[in-house]
Amino acid sequence: MSNLHLTAFFSGRVQGVGFRYQTREIAKGFDVAGYVRNLSDGRVQMEAEGSEKELDAFLAEIEDRLSAYIKKTESVRVPQLQNYADFTIR
Numbered sequence: 001m002s003n004l005h006l007t008a009f010f011s012g013r014v015q016g017v018g019f020r021y022q023t024r025e026i027a028k029g030f031d032v033a034g035y036v037r038n039l040s041d042g043r044v045q046m047e048a049e050g051s052e053k054e055l056d057a058f059l060a061e062i063e064d065r066l067s068a069y070i071k072k073t074e075s076v077r078v079p080q081l082q083n084y085a086d087f088t089i090r
Contacts, residue, residue, distance in 0.1 A: 004077045006034075006048045006055045010062075012071030014044045019069055020089045023062055030058040033084035049081055 010019070015038050023036045023046060032055065034048035046062075048055060055077065063073060 002051075002079070003049050003081055004052055004055060004079060005081050006046070006050075006059065006075060006077050008046045008048070008059060008073060008075040009039075010044045010046070010066075010070050010073055011042070013069045014066075015042060017069055019044055019066060022066060024087055024089050026061050026065060027058065027087035029061070030054050032058050033087055034082075035084065035088045035090045037090035047082070047084075048087070049084055052077075 020036045020038065027048070030050065032048045032050035034046065036044060036046045039045050048058060050058070059073075059075065063070060
């Protein structure tokens with residue numbers, strides 16, 4: 001099974017609430033690598049790589065556990081990989 005690259009943008013009350021830290025903690029339960037960071041426009045950007053199944057489950061877990069903060073999620077998957085070593089906060 002080939003890996004994919006997922007870019008996701010989370011909007012809502014996602015900064016200043018531990019969103020990045022919680023996302024990194026959630027990532028520990030999945031076979032994914034990448035990073036999460038705050039954007040100057042108030043959104044949070046996540047870049048993650050893994051199998052389609054792992055990415056789907058990872059994103060669903062973030063949306064479930066952090067639903068109180070998320071108003072909107074925009075995501076796109078592409079086959080080009082960056083080959084991240086682990087999942088970090090930037």
